[in-house]
Amino acid sequence: MVEMIESPLASVPQAPRPQPGSGATSLPFPHPDRADPTLEAMLLEAAGLLAGWFSTAAAGRPLPGLSVQPPVAPEASGLTPAELLADVQRLMEGAYNPNHPGAVAHLDPPPLLASVVGDLIAAGLNNNLLAEELSPSLSRLERSLCSWLAEQIGLPAGSGGVPASGGSLSNLMALVVARHARGLDGVAEAVVLCSADAHVSLAKAMRVMGLASGALHALPVDAEGRLASEQLARKLDALQLQGIPVIAVVATAGTTVRGAADPLVPIAALCRRYGLWLHVDGAIGAVFALSPSHRLRVEGLGAADSVTMNPQKLLGITKTSSLLLLARPALLSETFATGLPYMEPSWGVVHGGEAGLQGSRPAEIIKLWLGLRQLGLAGIEAVLDGAIRRRRQLQALLAADGRLLLRGGSFHLLAFRPDGFDRQACEQWSQRTRQQLLQERLMLSRPDYQGHHHLKAVLGNPHTRLEQLEAIATVVASSVAVP
Ligand SMILES: *Cc1c(COP(=O)(O)O)cnc(C)c1O
Numbered sequence: 001m002v003e004m005i006e007s008p009l010a011s012v013p014q015a016p017r018p019q020p021g022s023g024a025t026s027l028p029f030p031h032p033d034r035a036d037p038t039l040e041a042m043l044l045e046a047a048g049l050l051a052g053w054f055s056t057a058a059a060g061r062p063l064p065g066l067s068v069q070p071p072v073a074p075e076a077s078g079l080t081p082a083e084l085l086a087d088v089q090r091l092m093e094g095a096y097n098p099n100h101p102g103a104v105a106h107l108d109p110p111p112l113l114a115s116v117v118g119d120l121i122a123a124g125l126n127n128n129l130l131a132e133e134l135s136p137s138l139s140r141l142e143r144s145l146c147s148w149l150a151e152q153i154g155l156p157a158g159s160g161g162v163p164a165s166g167g168s169l170s171n172l173m174a175l176v177v178a179r180h181a182r183g184l185d186g187v188a189e190a191v192v193l194c195s196a197d198a199h200v201s202l203a204k205a206m207r208v209m210g211l212a213s214g215a216l217h218a219l220p221v222d223a224e225g226r227l228a229s230e231q232l233a234r235k236l237d238a239l240q241l242q243g244i245p246v247i248a249v250v251a252t253a254g255t256t257v258r259g260a261a262d263p264l265v266p267i268a269a270l271c272r273r274y275g276l277w278l279h280v281d282g283a284i285g286a287v288f289a290l291s292p293s294h295r296l297r298v299e300g301l302g303a304a305d306s307v308t309m310n311p312q313k314l315l316g317i318t319k320t321s322s323l324l325l326l327a328r329p330a331l332l333s334e335t336f337a338t339g340l341p342y343m344e345p346s347w348g349v350v351h352g353g354e355a356g357l358q359g360s361r362p363a364e365i366i367k368l369w370l371g372l373r374q375l376g377l378a379g380i381e382a383v384l385d386g387a388i389r390r391r392r393q394l395q396a397l398l399a400a401d402g403r404l405l406l407r408g409g410s411f412h413l414l415a416f417r418p419d420g421f422d423r424q425a426c427e428q429w430s431q432r433t434r435q436q437l438l439q440e441r442l443m444l445s446r447p448d449y450q451g452h453h454h455l456k457a458v459l460g461n462p463h464t465r466l467e468q469l470e471a472i473a474t475v476v477a478s479s480v481a482v483p
Helices: 035-056 082-091 111-125 136-152 168-181 201-208 229-242 262-275 284-289 330-336 364-401 422-441 468-479
Strands: 160-164 191-195 216-219 246-252 278-282 306-309 324-327 404-407 413-418 453-457
Touching: 035 082, 111 278, 111 364, 136 160, 136 284, 136 324, 136 364, 160 168, 160 364, 168 201, 168 246, 168 278, 168 306, 168 324, 168 330, 191 201, 191 229, 201 216, 216 229, 229 262, 246 262, 246 330, 262 278, 278 284, 284 306, 284 364, 324 330, 364 413, 364 468, 413 422, 422 453, 422 468
Parallel strands: 191 216, 191 246, 246 278, 278 306
Antiparallel strands: 160 324, 306 324, 404 413, 413 453
């Protein structure tokens, strides 16, 4: 028997013929040739939903209870905008709410208005920063803004960089570039130096780079949580004697638990003396270099070879927004360029996809650009001022108690625990107190730091007022009485 293979076209003769100008189908893509009332209505409804979520944040709680999960699999036929948005509403009910004034647990502030819009526009444009023919205006914007930011934080003229989806990726790229620039690709015994309080992403980077975990030398910190430069000098001498090559020294400008800044000036001097690459993980602190009145907190930043900056962590740029900035940005393509045989040549400097690890990339630059310009220099300064002011206020309130060990630094983070409690007592205290704070709609985090659990406040939320800080101090004061 001969099997008939039917043409798919032959099987749909009764399907309604497309109307002229209506596009091939009624699939839910925005019309390319006329106004699209469905699109506009859905955008407006979604905007209303989001606006409602923002405007009722303070009435809710930072960390909501469990919510009903909407169905996950696609139905046999597609849902209407109203049905889709009803499901979105349910997800929103269970979402962490960074806009609540009591949300002071993490490095996740409320989003700036223009940044939210920037994300929407980036999604709508759906350009790809992989190659210039897929994102002509945006590739230029990205390069220009990276150069402006790099020079603004003190890197030399001609500096620049590339956005990355998160600081972990920026740190990884920095180390890969440093290794390549120092001619250490494939050298198994090469090491990286950092402090014991450096971010976990460095350990992850070592794994990705095929280096042994022991190749990350985490040096002890001083009482203020900073890498002691004398320790670093001794270590560098020892490595030199042993003939062990160094990929990079990583200094942290803003450690994740307490916001300490390693002393960048002496560390940079050591790196110059030994001819070493200095990467500054400024995921938290680098944005402070954008303001003349806060720049001293990261003095020496401009002497780095590379800097990680995360505008998503304090400035309110929606996630993800991280940048790797370099004094010599050409090293990016020297490290990562492969040629893109399926693309027209770049008419700028280099394709986005050859300036880093990521291939296809969204236009994350739009929300950063719009957010910074909506703030203006005065707004950037005000965000930084407010964060530092709130940290000082909380610090003063908690110090007045007299029974707490405060672990602060140069920025807007503050960790603390009762003085004299052992590990077990700290664990119980921190768990109990976090629950009590949550009942008061105040959310702090509970890092395990130097052998003890602490409570930690990150004071980047511009909605947090003295009222919330006093409430935190009251709950904490009553909790310290019970070991
Ligand atoms: C948050 C953080 C990172 C990692 O950033 P992600 O965007 O979460 O990947 C790196 N370094 C420090 C110091 C951080 O605090």
